[in-house]
Amino acid sequence: MAALLQVSGLHASYGPTRVLHGIDFAMDEGTITTLLGANGAGKTTTLRALCGMVKTQGEVKFDGERIDGKPTENIVRKGIAHVPDGRGTFVNVTTEENLRLGAYTRKDRHAVESDLERVYGYFPRLKERREQQAGTLSGGEQQMLAVSRALMLRPRLMLLDEPSFGLAPLIVQELFEILRTVNEKEKVSMLVVEQNAAMALELADHAYVIETGRVVLSGTAAEIKSNDAVRRSYLGY
Amino acid sequence: MDEFLRQVLAGLATGGIYASLALALVMIYQATHLVNFAQGELAMFATYFAWSLIDAGVPYWPAFLLTVAFAFVLGVLIERVIIRPVENAPVLAVVVVFIALLVILNSVAGWIYSYTIKTFPSPFPEEPIFGQYITSHEGGAIGVTMVVLLLLYLFFRFTPLGLAMRAAAQNPDSARLVGIRVGWMLALGWGLAAAVGGVAGMMVAPIVFLDPNMMGGVLLYAFAAALVGGIDNPAGAVFGGFLVGVLENLLGAFVIGNELKLAVALVLIIGVLVVKPSGFFGKVLVTRV
Numbered sequence: 001m002a003a004l005l006q007v008s009g010l011h012a013s014y015g016p017t018r019v020l021h022g023i024d025f026a027m028d029e030g031t032i033t034t035l036l037g038a039n040g041a042g043k044t045t046t047l048r049a050l051c052g053m054v055k056t057q058g059e060v061k062f063d064g065e066r067i068d069g070k071p072t073e074n075i076v077r078k079g080i081a082h083v084p085d086g087r088g089t090f091v092n093v094t095t096e097e098n099l100r101l102g103a104y105t106r107k108d109r110h111a112v113e114s115d116l117e118r119v120y121g122y123f124p125r126l127k128e129r130r131e132q133q134a135g136t137l138s139g140g141e142q143q144m145l146a147v148s149r150a151l152m153l154r155p156r157l158m159l160l161d162e163p164s165f166g167l168a169p170l171i172v173q174e175l176f177e178i179l180r181t182v183n184e185k186e187k188v189s190m191l192v193v194e195q196n197a198a199m200a201l202e203l204a205d206h207a208y209v210i211e212t213g214r215v216v217l218s219g220t221a222a223e224i225k226s227n228d229a230v231r232r233s234y235l236g237y
Numbered sequence: 238m239d240e241f242l243r244q245v246l247a248g249l250a251t252g253g254i255y256a257s258l259a260l261a262l263v264m265i266y267q268a269t270h271l272v273n274f275a276q277g278e279l280a281m282f283a284t285y286f287a288w289s290l291i292d293a294g295v296p297y298w299p300a301f302l303l304t305v306a307f308a309f310v311l312g313v314l315i316e317r318v319i320i321r322p323v324e325n326a327p328v329l330a331v332v333v334v335f336i337a338l339l340v341i342l343n344s345v346a347g348w349i350y351s352y353t354i355k356t357f358p359s360p361f362p363e364e365p366i367f368g369q370y371i372t373s374h375e376g377g378a379i380g381v382t383m384v385v386l387l388l389l390y391l392f393f394r395f396t397p398l399g400l401a402m403r404a405a406a407q408n409p410d411s412a413r414l415v416g417i418r419v420g421w422m423l424a425l426g427w428g429l430a431a432a433v434g435g436v437a438g439m440m441v442a443p444i445v446f447l448d449p450n451m452m453g454g455v456l457l458y459a460f461a462a463a464l465v466g467g468i469d470n471p472a473g474a475v476f477g478g479f480l481v482g483v484l485e486n487l488l489g490a491f492v493i494g495n496e497l498k499l500a501v502a503l504v505l506i507i508g509v510l511v512v513k514p515s516g517f518f519g520k521v522l523v524t525r526v
Contacts, residue, residue, distance in 0.1 A: 051414065053410070053413075071413075072413040072414065073413050073416050073417060073418050073419070076413070076414060076415065076416040077416050081414075082414045084410070084411065084414060088408065088410065088411035088414060089408075089411070090403075090404050090407055090408050090411060090412075091407070091408075092403070092407055093400065093403060093404065093407075097400055100397070100400065101400060101401065101404050101412075101415050101417070102415050104397065104401055104415050104416055104417055105415070105416035149415065153415070153416070
């Protein structure tokens with residue numbers, strides 16, 4: 001079976017500053033893969049590169065089709081939902097309007113209505129706040145909203161950038177459990193970038209370790225977890 | 238007292254026109270954070286288009302609708318062809334493009350239609366139909382403005398496309414991430430703003446007469462209105478439009494005389510910028526440097 005996402009020799013730069021120096025990785029449909037690495041290693045840039053938000057060189061194939069160099073909105077329309085760094089909330093519209101924007105490209109109106117109820121099922125808090133301006137939600141609620149907005153696309157692949165960032169530990173637990181449920185029940189593949197390596201390895205099937213724009217280590221989550229170097233640098237014991 | 242009431246109502250009529258044009262300015266400002274100085278000339282150009290149609294024998298209301306469509310297409314085309322290439326240019330470069338557009342539209346209109354002042358018909362009858370205090374055209378203009386404002390409100394508030402346009406203006410990066418074609422939303426915004434401006438032009442032309450410079454003063458009042466209401470707040474701009482219209486008329490009639498009316502707009506612009514740059518309803522923008 002061909003990989004759902006196949007990245008080879010991915011380079012990216014912001015102006016003259018090169019951030020990615022030829023990243024290679026692949027992931028299969030239905031799996032959760034995590035990218036680990038320190039601040040500035042290029043994790044966020046990798047996700048942004050996959051969505052065409054930065055200039056790139058190299059090849060990105062989604063479901064066998066080249067998507068590198070395509071405009072972001074076309075990549076999204078192929079079923080890739082990005083939960084961005086900083087959550088990307090539309091702050092001046094309501095919670096529910098944020099969710100409807102997530103389904104903007106879909107034509108199946110009825111299914112959108114039932115998906116709305118489905119994500120409210122995952123995050124009842126959002127239902128309570130459906131008419132509230134999204135900018136007034138708490139950080140945790142905005143993260144739930146960002147994940148829910150991505151789910152409204154009915155994506156095949158979700159890119160999650162630091163979903164645990166700035167959240168209380170209990171909320172992180174809750175969020176990761178929901179991500180696992182979504183992955184198992186709805187067969188949504190996920191590529192997760194995390195600082196919280198322990199949580200990420202708990203969730204993921206596969207892991208890649210990135211250092212200064214290159215993949216330095218890869219394997220199943222269990223292998224990576226038991227790797228001495230990873231344990232010392234990222235897990236801290 | 239009668240005269241006072243008359244002036245207030247007349248002020249509301251021109252105020253509605255300022256409100257429409259102010260709203261057009263705000264729509265572009267929200268998406269680009271720039272004031273489109275050519276907004277008035279776009280409206281003037283559309284009004285000339287309406288004049289040609291009516292001159293050629295097209296009845297008023299069909300000509301009105303065709304003009305709205307023409308202004309919309311003109312707005313979209315200008316965004317796609319002229320504004321898009323300077324999308325990421327420095328602010329001053331874009332401002333220069335706006336001013337160039339202003340001058341070009343003004344000259345082209347003068348070249349095609351000459352600078353002689355023309356009368357522009359009103360669709361409303363000569364004899365007063367809304368009572369003794371207000372002419373039919375003034376009453377009708379208020380009505381038309383209200384319909385336009387209501388349609389825009391309904392569009393932005395309740396349609397998926399309106400929501401997508403608001404999203405694209407607010408947060409272009411996130412908008413792309415949900416699949417919205419942000420570039421097209423900007424072009425649509427230009428089209429809508431030009432269409433609204435076109436209506437304002439057709440409503441003001443019977444009052445100020447049609448000539449290539451007719452929108453100069455109107456744009457100043459509209460700019461004052463947008464600033465008074467808060468340049469990033471559509472409802473504020475509409476309120477500001479009506480306020481400026483009434484204020485201009487009352488001050489003109491009772492305090493400073495007609496000759497100094499335009500100065501009211503300038504005083505308002507400077508006053509707001511000095512005392513409360515965010516306007517009555519605008520958000521205070523804090524930028525970290």
